[in-house]
Amino acid sequence: MKRLAAALSLSAFLVSPWLLRSQETPRIVEQNGRHALLVDGKPYLILGGQINNSSSWPGTMKDVWPTIEGMHANTVEAPVYWEQMEPRPGQFDFSLVDMLVNQAREHHVHLILLWFGTWKNGEMHYVPEWVKTDSVRYPRMIDERGQPIQVLSANSQANLDADRKAFVALTHHLHDLDGQQHTVLMIQVENESGAIGAVRDHSPAAEKEFEGQVPKELLAGLHHSPGTWTQVFGHDADETFQAYSQARYINEVAKAGKAELPIPMYCNVWVRYPKGYVIRGYQEPGFDYPSGGPVQTMIDLWKIEAPSIDVLAPDVYSNDREFQKELLSTYARPDNPLLVPETGLGNDFAPGFFYALGKGAIGFSPFGTDQTAWTLHPGQLPEAHAENFALVAPLDRVLARLNYEGKLQTAVEQEGRPEETLTFGRWQAKVGFGFPQRDGEQHAPGTKDNGGRVLVAQLGPDEFLVTGIEARVTFTLASGEAGHLQILKAEEGTYDDETWQPARIWNGDQTDRGLNFRHEHFAVRIRLGTY
Template structure:
């Protein structure tokens, strides 16, 4: 039997291993409804993903479609999607759209939606029913876990050897949207009780939820409730087929009040709680539609939590975030949302931004724009896809460096390498061009590789070095099977000003010393 995909840390570096080798998902997440029809996938998705050079795709599996009759399962759609992915030679990440999607229970089966006595709703502060099944409804959690377990069992049966599916997202952006906590009768009763021992030990507190956490109590209460439900669902799935599993977060952002973002989701402040109470979840990960990629990556990448970015903004600047996340944090996945739009003619796109929806989701309209994104992302994915084996080799030696321009006031950075320093000047970018970013591979003696965009740079001698530094070779090229293949020698005018403009490139520099 072949080795099951796994997320693990080796030599201090998190990696997703597929068939025993590191695999970085240069991916595309599809629109929510695209995977509900294989015919639609054939006509409106696969043809437009091919030019992006993806090696993987993130797509939903819908509870409402696989268990239309309680206890009876139909996986024919799942099987067809897997066959299509194998034909396209891409791996899949499955998004389980179960009890909760963006804080709402829109993907549960009709039999569950209509039985509101058994599967009761969450309620807001005024007692009004919300469009979400309460996470305190154990019957609903049990039913979700049973369905998810059956899905994982089926995946093992049909894909346990080929490993087309390599990881699974449990639910989607969970939490209660529109209220700081659930005020249903069951929730109110639980809220009055003493905090569980696991929470008491984690936070060194005691008493009721209100006594222990004061005004923060409703949010901590919901965090505990959702993590308990997700852990039960994930555990049930992993007993059938232990693929890596993660949960994604609608990240905390302005107006920074629980309910404005889903209260109870895996936001950065509660990572310790999630890591402690959901051991069957490999990673808690951010969906990034904001412009502060550097800050969000820093919050989610840590000793105990690998970084994946399963949803990212759609504009051309996403290639800057791609380079930074993989270079700095060895991100296991990078996946802009609704990527089938990127190479599609405007009149065919289904993912046109609705200002009302964008306001509800608290997403900047600029983050949704994708004119020209496809060509640039495809170029970046192709370049990185060929460089990954080399990046894996150099990162074990601590010789991978990264940079990104966060705002217009930053002018550049000096990165310190073992044998030299690299001065990087950030080139100004427009509204629809990438901001300066890149990866530097510190090669063998007196050489380096720059994979970057929108930057000018120079090689500097160390401050204590009295010799002068000269250039032996400056060229552009690609990696092929962990070997650098030179395409064009750059000399003369190009050597006076080493730079990479809007389109991402790989450049090689070899230098020497003279006195």
């Protein structure tokens, strides 16, 4: 009787209107070098929050939802642990997966699952105990001294078979659980994959392969002449060989998973930071970042060897604005959608969201978004990230579409640069950061923390959607354009799905000195003309 009641309760839950709207499989599309994640057949902007590594448990999820709701996120990134899911070979426990999916549905958000399998932060900490304790069957990498390290070998068929089997079981279960409703939008395959402790594997099997010829398909893709790994790649041979081995391994895992559940899959990246940005005291692959991962210099190789991976996604943990822009530009490629699956939780990382939007990003997620007291205490929110999402959430579908169409630009304040100009054909949007901006003063004053940010999206030849934080936006005609500018109409409002809902018309003081945005979380549609 209890089972019947539970089944009836579940059936009622499964036909809720929010669930029934998600029938089309999520996918990534490309147009003119720009990308969109399609959810329900329309572009979707991931306003994400990645929870802490040890938070995907029933006792801690209650500390997740106040943060997700308080920061206006529409998507949660949550880990799935191989060690928990397959405690004994071939015996699977999907209770945590079911909990994550069902709780996401209850809170009306989507879910991105993070597969903590062979790799987590360049090591093997999340593999099951039966893998950790049998290094003969599941061999570890061997460093240049001949010592094993805490990283499974990517050159082992047994390691690949075990990870792939578990991942297939996960995706098969998700197909049965979520194959129609698509609460789960994407899966991250491994986590910051690579090797910490060695540049490449020196096991006998790996040594034999390393001493041989570089495969022809890789040579062709990278436009290199034949030779051994050392002859072709010189000083970078060890890291390149590790990247080749690892990319092929992860591609096999993702390919098998997609056969069960054909949704987008991505790899997040512990990137190479500029010299002087030191992690763990080293500046070499295998020590200050995991060797073999899809870092900036290995993107082309990964694109060749891991075609089943849809996105190579950089984790951004430097708040250096110039480095952020350079990094995002590196990963925003015609063959690679831009996604920021992790970034710092602090306020100084929040302007990076606007950089990412300006580069066409399909999503952005700060890390550590739960109140377990590891990153946030009860009642605490990541304030600047929450403000970003509160501003953008009512516009997210429209902005996702406009960004896919190449009609969105952003401006982010930098130290010593309180002004910026965005050009849209014959119109220019002049942005000044900080207040007060008094009549007669030549320049905007900037803000104390360089936190001003603005987005401007073109709705039509003479119409724009504008919003921002700590900024003024003034439209002008571009140099050489005939006539004199006039504002035909400026409306404050928001969107209901993609239908504009005006709240009031702006005029007088609200438009004579530009469109001013402080911390009120509104948007303005403005239509311009000439006389």
